[in-house]
Amino acid sequence: MHAAVADRDVRLDVDLPAGQVLGVLGANGAGKSTLLALAAGLLRPTAGAVTIAGRVVADARTWLPPHGRRVSLLAQEPLLFPHLTALENVAFGPRATGAGRRAAAALARERLAQVGAAELAGRRPGQLSGGQAQRVALARALAPDPAVVLLDEPLSALDVEAAAAMRQLLREVLRAARRTAVLVTHDLLDVLAVADAVVVLEHGAVVEEGSTLEVLTRPRSGFAASLAGVNLLPGRLRPDGAVIVPPAAPVRAGTPTAGPELVLHGLVDPACRAGAAVAASVAPRAVSVHRDPPGGSPRNTVPVTVLGLEQQGELVRVRTVTDGGHRLAADITPTSVAGLGLAPGMRVLLAVKAAEVAVYPA
Missing domain, CATH: 2.40.50.100 (RNA polymerase II/Efflux pump adaptor protein, barrel-sandwich hybrid domain)
Structure with missing residues (x-):
């Protein structure tokens, strides 16, 4: 994914190689939410371009709506449909893109098993704990086979034990399938466990980028230094x-x-x-x-x-x-x-x- 945009006082230029997980760090108001919104199709760039999997999805002449971008979003809250079972929630994406009922259900069962939630298939969201609901939400995000998975602080609403388990799950699932993902987080453990590379945003611009090890051992921005504790x-x-x-x-x-x-x-x-x-x-x-x-x-x-x-x-x-x-x-x-x-x-x-x-x- 490549995004070079100008929006209000925000200018972002970010490259993400396929198959990598990019950690996005920065203080509140740095531009992290803007970056995700531009990739997801929730915000139009006023200049520049958004390119996903080699295809321009937004620029001065092009605008591809969210459902046409092959992008999935996993947010802080699971946001599951309360009237559907876990299986039906996961099958919703494939069904929306044209898969038949049986095929979508089979894929949903596969994705639930992949995230260790196969036994939750028949439960509704109100019957799930926070960690269980977030596992189902991850399965739903993966079900349409997205080109890019956007992770917007997906562990911040979980308790310490559930967050640790979910962190390990993200690492295994994303790396095993070489999923391309963008992870916005404030937690150093998330970055260490999941991210291959890191960018640091300040005032709507990239001020630092590199491998996770490089950024945390040789920080060049105040935010990265505070995260690394130096x-x-x-x-x-x-x-x-x-x-x-x-x-x-x-x-x-x-x-x-x-x-x-x-x-x-x-x-x-x-x-x-x-x-x-x-x-x-x-x-x-x-x-x-x-x-x-x-x-x-x-x-x-x-x-x-x-x-x-x-x-x-x-x-x-x-x-x-x-x-x-x-x-x-x-x-x-x-x-x-x-x-x-x-x-x-x-x-x-x-x-x-x-x-x-x-x-x-x-």
Whole structure:
């Protein structure tokens, strides 16, 4: 599937190779729902084109309605027809595309078995649990043999146990048949379990794309960094290998940036070039917090203001902001928090060794 569109302030350019599952990530309002709506035929592009399985389904001259696109949608809620049995719900798609009653019923039984729901064939939606209903909804989405399956946060309404089982089922079903799918999610586990590749959307545009492993181990956007749980600082590489990090972009247009540049030292990927844009990332657990300049060998020491403290399992996450407006986090022990007397508004120093800072092309 390829979509290059302009809609209001949204511009999307996304390629999805056949047989892959693409994870789509981004904050609320980033454009994820717009992407699905364009693929499903629920929204017309004002420019560009939507191409599915080599066929243009929407552009300036072409408009193929949803039922003609060979696209299925699995949403947060199962949205099963309440007056039909599970078998009849799954058979509805094939029947709508011209299959006979017996053929549609046979296909429905096959799809229900495929998702581990064969014993639910005679039940109505009101007799199903949330996880069971979502399995039936998945069978219904697969029954018409779609070219693309659109998954709109399909696990968000399930409890933890049902979501884990459904996540494993999606992985098995989609990969076994090499189904092409687009998965919109906010959950890191969904991405790790199901997606082959990832795109990150911000303000209606693609800001990052690549394999799931690449995006989560070398994030280049703030959203991907927060999902991966690392601090991210964008900058430019100096000839001596140091990274110059300018003040953070203003929150609002016309608001001036403030604060000094940061100079960071780290392990530089050989692909980086002097003067080019790079990203520096560091895990919060590699960051230490000090009231006074630390001794020893940390090459990176950054003055910050404490914004807040959060429990993170056995550790406490210290959220801070630099004088240049960059948000940084450090994970330290409760004993260290008490010993330092940390509180919001306090000025402290963050220190990290150069060996803990990964520097790679932005």
